Amino acid sequence: MTQTSSRTRSNSKNNSSKRNSRGGSGSSFKSSRRSGGSGSSFKSSKSGRSGGSGSSFKSSKFGRRSGGSGRPSRSRNGRNPSGNRGGRGRSGERIPIDKFINTNPKAAQGAPVIEVTHTFSDFGFELDLVQAIDGRGFVKPSPIQDQIIPHILKGRDVIGLANTGTGKTAAFLLPLINRVIEKKAQTTLIMVPTRELADQINDELKSFTRRIKIFSTVCVGGTPIRPQIRSLRQHNHFIIGTPGRIIDLVKQKVLILNKINTIVLDEADRMLDMGFINDMRYVMSHMSESRHTLFFSATMSNDIKALVNDFLRDPAIVSVVQTRISTNIAQDVVRIAGRDKVDVLKDLLKEPELCKVLVFGRTKHGVDKLCQKLNKGGVNAESIHGNKSHFQRKRSLDRFKSDRVQVLIATDVAARGIDISEISHVINFDIPDTYNDYIHRIGRTGRGAHEGKALTFVG
Numbered sequence: 001m002t003q004t005s006s007r008t009r010s011n012s013k014n015n016s017s018k019r020n021s022r023g024g025s026g027s028s029f030k031s032s033r034r035s036g037g038s039g040s041s042f043k044s045s046k047s048g049r050s051g052g053s054g055s056s057f058k059s060s061k062f063g064r065r066s067g068g069s070g071r072p073s074r075s076r077n078g079r080n081p082s083g084n085r086g087g088r089g090r091s092g093e094r095i096p097i098d099k100f101i102n103t104n105p106k107a108a109q110g111a112p113v114i115e116v117t118h119t120f121s122d123f124g125f126e127l128d129l130v131q132a133i134d135g136r137g138f139v140k141p142s143p144i145q146d147q148i149i150p151h152i153l154k155g156r157d158v159i160g161l162a163n164t165g166t167g168k169t170a171a172f173l174l175p176l177i178n179r180v181i182e183k184k185a186q187t188t189l190i191m192v193p194t195r196e197l198a199d200q201i202n203d204e205l206k207s208f209t210r211r212i213k214i215f216s217t218v219c220v221g222g223t224p225i226r227p228q229i230r231s232l233r234q235h236n237h238f239i240i241g242t243p244g245r246i247i248d249l250v251k252q253k254v255l256i257l258n259k260i261n262t263i264v265l266d267e268a269d270r271m272l273d274m275g276f277i278n279d280m281r282y283v284m285s286h287m288s289e290s291r292h293t294l295f296f297s298a299t300m301s302n303d304i305k306a307l308v309n310d311f312l313r314d315p316a317i318v319s320v321v322q323t324r325i326s327t328n329i330a331q332d333v334v335r336i337a338g339r340d341k342v343d344v345l346k347d348l349l350k351e352p353e354l355c356k357v358l359v360f361g362r363t364k365h366g367v368d369k370l371c372q373k374l375n376k377g378g379v380n381a382e383s384i385h386g387n388k389s390h391f392q393r394k395r396s397l398d399r400f401k402s403d404r405v406q407v408l409i410a411t412d413v414a415a416r417g418i419d420i421s422e423i424s425h426v427i428n429f430d431i432p433d434t435y436n437d438y439i440h441r442i443g444r445t446g447r448g449a450h451e452g453k454a455l456t457f458v459g
């Protein structure tokens, strides 16, 4: 039985403690940081590989690579020196290079502060939960949590729109955990685009419920269905899954949708991008009329609006989208200028500040090949893509999370929704297909209160 398919008591020991133990002050949301305040230095020294604390956003740090040293040349100060047209992804969208450059995001965007009006104790949560939140090192709610939790507690349908890395998971988990503590017979279905995201949400759930008896199960594809069927025969407070497997289980009549009280659609925009629209409609239309629906997305496309109009009742809409890209992410390009891209990457990876690097490649094959080349060149790298089994993907992710490898190379699909704190850099080895993909890729760094850099290889 695999870990993810087993029915887990949420108060059992689990991996997330490792992830969360870094918590402390570094993981607290500080709204002053959003205003471009003092806390803008990188925190990449955790692993000891970083070259010290002075690595704030300065393009000059890389500037020395330009000028014929054989190293990749970089743009400066947000300008596009050659007026290059930019890159074209597979879908043909041409993304101007300027869109990959914003070396001083806080200054450029002037990041307005979103005031947070509640403390966690204002929500009236049960004591066990308040203590668990405290134990996680969450000092105060993030803006989306601040604004949406009161609506969820009242049982109102909600649409939550916020950038990646702003704490949407806890925004729905905390009030729903509280409801279970108050009223045991609750079942929530959380539907997410990827297996990794399902695991992460389960980990986050467990991190809040170590001392609370809450049962959850993860139902995702790529793992044997039987253990999931077995676990669904018992009561689960939370069922977390991906659309394909959820529908399989519904069709096998082990998952009875109209018995579920609450549905959370997390990363709804990614589910749409990945072609799950019919699955989402199927699931929603088989649920009870009296269900409670929570809908989270980073963007609001017309498809999403249509879905929301069909399935949500008088929702409270909470939008704390400031800019589509977090001001914690400095972006720049790396000009390849005829050199071998792999060599350029290897050179970059020698920089001490590139201590935890997520590299995006376009194809599964390309990702595998790049991983082999890096390993041969003495770089510790792992890869994840859709052809790998759930177990292989989880192992690679765990090794990256726990700093056993410096580099994780991924395709877009495999990387969706990954929340690994303290990724120092995202590198677009291949240009993404669309600007939307670009935003999602680079959103893997600069999460929560952390800062990150995104580098895109261009011709």
Ligand code: ADP
Binding pocket: 027, 028, 029, 137, 138, 139, 140, 141, 142, 145, 162, 163, 164, 165, 166, 167, 168, 169, 170, 419, 421, 447, 448, 449
């Ligand atoms: P999103 O779903 O919006 O992309 P996540 O829910 O994955 O973001 O949260 C990003 C990170 O921020 C996670 O590591 C999470 O534990 C952390 N986090 C969430 N809420 C808070 C908070 N109130 N204080 C400190 N850290 C938080």
Ligand code: MG
Binding pocket: 165, 168, 169, 266, 267, 417
């Ligand atoms: Mg999320």
